[in-house]
Amino acid sequence: MYGPPHMGHVRGPVVFDVLRRYLEFLGYKVRHVRNITDVGHLLGDGDEGEDKLGKQARLEQVEPMEVAQTYTVAYNEMCRQMNVLPPGIEPRASGHIIEQIEMIESIMSAGLAYEVNGSVYFDVLAYAKTRDYGKLSGRVLEDLIAGVGNEARELEGQDEKRNPNDFALWKNASPEHIMQWSSPWGKGYPGWHIECSAMSRKYLGDVFDIHGGGMDLLFPHHESEIAQSTACTGHNPAHFWVHHNMITINGQKMAKSLNNGILADELFSGNHPLLAKAYSPMTLRFFILQAHYRGTLDFSNEALQAAEKGLQRLMNAAAQVSKLPVSDTSEYNVADILNACERSMNEDLNTPQVIAKLFEAARVCNSAADGKLKLDRSAVEALNNLFQTWLHGILGIQTEEKGNEAALDGVLQMLLTMRADAKASKNYTLSDEIRNKLTELGFSIKDGKDGSSWSL
RNA sequence: GGUCGGAUGGCCGAGAGGCUAGGCACGGGUCUGCAAAACCCUCUACACCGGUUCGAAUCCGGUUCCGACCUCCA
Incomplete structure (x- = not known):
């Protein structure tokens, strides 16, 4: 949440809103959790590794939390306009640092993560010895390791990892990094994938029914979520993974x-x-x-x-x-x-x-x-x-209440003009009929010096 | 380069071996003071090349094009 909602954000809420409504129609009780990413993450694309929230905060000269809050409100407003039912729980990553740290510790004690210089990485190779990494997205670990075609990409923080496929659970923060929290590994901030695992587990349990998201998140995000949760609980966290396509x-x-x-x-x-x-x-x-x-x-x-x-x-x-x-x-x-x-x-x-x-x-x-x-x-x-x-x-399609006020006033003004014309030509039968009809409908008409006005 | 998903009539989009969704646009008609709305009719498409089959848009093989993802970040 570091920018205003755009067309790329629009499909998920609608698709999953319909899924929710249909499940409820079928008689299921639905607990809908939609989390908000509001902790800083590093910016890619060769930029100098500044976190997106922090960068946006600097540009707008506000606190990072203000940035996240502003755009969360904007996102929810967009959802409201599209008649998307609000989720039952809307947890924020920044409010669940403790849960994330606990989960990381649990992964470490399972021997599937390691610490380097205040950062913690998930050990994909160790995990893959007993579990299938890449199953959801159809990846083969050997192919990922080969990384053909990606040699040219300069990626930050690679040297700390035992294996390029490992991903960060916790990142060490430099002093100037705006968003940081204390942890057993020093000041830092959580990796991207762990927030979802920690929050879904807290509110939905070790195993829940449906996990949604865009196709772009299939790999590596959801794949890593599965790995993290499995490392902790022994289970793929979701029975069904539902991915919508892009726009x-x-x-x-x-x-x-x-x-x-x-x-x-x-x-x-x-x-x-x-x-x-x-x-x-x-x-x-x-x-x-x-x-x-x-x-x-x-x-x-x-x-x-x-x-x-x-x-x-x-x-x-x-x-x-x-x-x-x-x-x-x-x-x-x-x-x-x-x-x-x-x-x-x-x-x-x-x-x-x-x-x-x-x-x-x-x-x-x-x-x-x-x-x-x-x-x-x-x-x-x-x-x-x-x-x-x-x-x-x-489907959640409802009548839109666009411009009703202005239209209603236009209609009344038209009737009042017609009534004024009738009065001017001494056609009081017609002018009275207009007023009486309007009164019947609940409008009150008041004749003043400068013409007539109406109220409902 | 790898993995996965696509290619459907003028446009958007379902379908997934025979029954040939739907919307919008176009054209013709009914209705109508005019217009709009509504209704009826019309418009038979599946990227290309082979193959399987009585029959393929749908299955198989190949080709071309498009998209997403491909160890950081979200």
């Missing part, structure tokens, strides 16, 4: 060098050279769910606008279900759609298929509204249930 923009990966990074706020405001217009948080959510989570997802104006229009169609249909004419007979079996939705979700969370089914339901609604299809009471109720449960409940 591309106009067919290209999002990268600083390509200058195609789009911030969440830029998407919502349309304030970016690559964006033809603003796209709402719900459009974004719907757009994400129209693709399967394991495939790459490509952002383009055309694709986003297609999603926006499609979503509108779906919402229109859902909104009119309660007003559908009811017949004695039914020409459509809604249960088929409900069953298909559940089947699709059980098939590796296939939200695009669920959405396709919802569009089918929308067509049914529209046909019924047009009087071209007969639906009986139970069919209409089933349709209502379908949209409530699936569109709003599980």
